[in-house]
Amino acid sequence: RGPADVTGIDARQVVRMEPHPDTSDFEPNFFACVEFDRPDFPWLFTPARANASGQLRPWLCLIVVRDQEGVAITPASASSLPVLRIASPARPIDELPDLTDCWAWAHGQVAAADTSTATVRAALGGATELSLSRLVCPRRLEPDTSYVACVVPTFALGRRAGLGETITESDVTAANALAPAWSMGPPPPAPPSPPADVTLPVYH
Numbered sequence: 001r002g003p004a005d006v007t008g009i010d011a012r013q014v015v016r017m018e019p020h021p022d023t024s025d026f027e028p029n030f031f032a033c034v035e036f037d038r039p040d041f042p043w044l045f046t047p048a049r050a051n052a053s054g055q056l057r058p059w060l061c062l063i064v065v066r067d068q069e070g071v072a073i074t075p076a077s078a079s080s081l082p083v084l085r086i087a088s089p090a091r092p093i094d095e096l097p098d099l100t101d102c103w104a105w106a107h108g109q110v111a112a113a114d115t116s117t118a119t120v121r122a123a124l125g126g127a128t129e130l131s132l133s134r135l136v137c138p139r140r141l142e143p144d145t146s147y148v149a150c151v152v153p154t155f156a157l158g159r160r161a162g163l164g165e166t167i168t169e170s171d172v173t174a175a176n177a178l179a180p181a182w183s184m185g186p187p188p189p190a191p192p193s194p195p196a197d198v199t200l201p202v203y204h
Helices: 100-107 117-124 156-162 169-173
Strands: 015-020 032-038 060-066 071-074 083-084 105-110 131-136 147-153 199-203
Touching: 060 100, 060 131, 071 147, 083 147, 100 105, 105 117, 105 156, 147 156, 156 169, 156 199
Parallel strands: none
Antiparallel strands: 015 032, 032 131, 060 147, 071 083, 083 199, 105 131
8 A cells, every 4th residue: 555545544543743733832942743653654655665875755744834825724525635725825835844854754753671673673562652653844833823734645646645536557656656745846957946836635
């Protein structure tokens, strides 16, 4: 299974959110995060292998978007998850992280007596409260500002599946099957051309 097969996540996987919804006193030196029960959850449906540096893109990430004109969430429909749209006058380049760095903001955590392979494996195979995973959004939150935090796909096929689009076998095996859900522009030396409108399905 890959991101093209995911049309939602079990809300019971979410064990913690920081800040809590409607919080008005979140400390500005903290980052927003969401934690999941499964320690492998951020990579469970990643259809790629790690690069030469051991960096593996998670199949989903946490974004925090300023609540402003141009930012809207449409409720779920019979064929689609809730949909977040960022359009003018809001600018996706100001609101969305660069997905080339999303590997750094997905973490696994294990409560083990030491870091030996055997001890860590025992903790991973033991009681569920001994391990978890975490998505962090690397955005510093400004005072007196409202935000919308969403867990969204990082792969274009995951985006299409969440929006209820039909995905064929040829889409899954195509050369661009690992394309990101959004991009801030073509790679150098092409001139930057950030998107003016981004639409993303919301897992949570």
